[in-house]
Amino acid sequence: MSRVDTVLLPELDGPVPATPPSALGLLSLALGVGTLVAPGPVARLTGVDDSPAARAVLPAIGLRELGSAAGLLSGRRPAGWAWSRVAGDAMDLTLLGRALADRGGARRRRVALTTLAVAGITAVDVLAAVRVGQARRARARVIRLEIAVTVNRSPAEAYRFWRDMENLPRFMAHLESVRADDLRRSHWIARGPAGHRVEWDAEIIDDQPNKSITWRSLPGTGVPNAGRVCFVPAPGDRGTEVRVELRYAPPAGALGRAVAKILGEEPEQQVRDDLRRFKQVLETGEVIRSEGSPNGISVRQQAMQRPAQPLPASRR
């Protein structure tokens, strides 16, 4: 079964870099191999063939490019390697700047053209490094949850209740309402603190009757999210294992603070309590309430409770 992580959710994964790290890697590879295999023509092309130092410096630059290529193509820490390319570019520009001052005529023109080309590459590298970093940070902000509960009802009953999205606010504490626009699309409203409301549209992108439902928010929401619920028959005739995977990215700023409050400091606990209420509603028909917990399960109210203290030894 595919994971919820495979659900395409562009906002969740951050901006896609115009130049992916692998393209930068290929560029480094080409430059590195070219410089090492043909140092003479490269020196002529760039206009530094008159310098004895070029014979030592060019292979070093080629080796550096190969190092960057290996790092970028390996796929590990792409942001770091992209910035290493920028550092290399800066070094090249410095060397070219010195070369430009000493030369004249056709050679000076060639060095100037090379400088221009390297400056262009530098711009592409800087842009790519920034984008790669942004994407990485966006992915790091995504919260992933996997929580399950066993419900003493058949997969078909559990599926049917969940598939009617308008039922969700009956057990998801922070949801005010879900309106089904049609069989796939729905409009969700979550209640936040101090009258804050978060709204979004969602669509069901995969629906396997009595087995699983996968949904994601539609583009344009402030809180991109995706989820999947699977209904797996529990062994030993014990009903259904309801397994939920969620992925969402709380936004930054005031909206982000509101979302964080809605989901509490322990989003896992919140979802676990939501699932417990799902079990209660399916098994008993209602959310269970007590005088001390008039709203049913609530993390916030649990956190407010003060424990009783034991009797001081002197008074026993």
Place this chain on the structure above:
Amino acid sequence: MKATAWMGTDSVKVIDVPDPKIMNARDAIVRISTTAICGSDLHLYHGYIPAMRKGDILGHEFMGEVVEVGPQVRNLAPGDRVVVPFPIACGHCSSCQRGLYSVCENSNPNAGIAEKIMGHSPAGIFGYSHLLGGYAGGQAEYARVPFADVGPIKVPDEVSDDQAVMLADVFPTGYMGAEMCDIKPGQVIAVWGAGPVGLLAAASARLLGAERVIVIDRFPYRLRLAEEHIDAETINYDDVDVLDALNAMTAGRGPDACIDAVGLEGHHGNAAMYAYDRAKQAARVETERPFALRQAILACRSGGVVSVVGAYGGFVDKFPMGAFMNRSLVMRTGQCHVQRYTRPLLERIQRGEIDPSFIVSHRMPLRDAPKGYKIFQKKQDDCTKVLLKV
């Protein structure tokens, strides 16, 4: 209405509170006629159970008359006289369907905190802290009873309040303690604790065919009840060494099964042992004083059963695992699955096989609840069980 409220450690008051309301479709409201103070209420009184709040209504043993039912309650009607089991059970989860009502998977709205302490949450209990649901208790004029279609049973007129209210907790709990011993003819059963549960466990062991029943306690008046009503042999641990006495009485075998009806606030005849656990408990290094449990394990015959119905809350220090493992012992435990036992035990009372109300020593009006807690705590005036009449 008037209700008995927990006001802090060693403090209860009868205060005015709002009347209970129907909150769920399967609720009933019961006007209480008789309610009782339980030994485990003393754990709340002493402040050993976490998550109590000032003003929480106490009490989990109660009975009375149904005055209102929710739309989903079809088995009860206003005017019915009922006794209410102390664990709140939904009847529909897989635990309830297997008869394990006290570990109902749905009835604790604060299951999250209980899970942090116990791994999984047990059922909610009336008037027994927010850890176990934050339900208002029944030492009051009225109580809301959730899942009224599952728990309460109607009580016929010929069974008195004093007999019937025993079905809320102590009688089924004692009975389950004896039932877990899997008693066979000729067997010797030892019971630690001659409080209400211990005495009813001893009486139940008799009902289930035990040949000899031995009751261990330190209060002579409680041991006298065991001798007079159950024909039990007794050991006062303030006077003799319990293990020596049990070995002598069973010619070195040890009892076939041992019932711990004491729980976390045990006492010990040996002052040094007592001081050791008391100090650890005070420092919160352990939450229990498990003298009865340790002794029951050491005393039990090899291959026997240790049945634990005394209430424990947290962690036990110096658990004799070596004895437990090397001598092939079996331990069976549990908060009582009361709903399983109310009807058959009511029938036993009706048939005259047992009158569990022999343990009642005091009857007083609800407004005297603070006095009831005090004399039960201090074991004054030969107190074994206090009933509050509303």
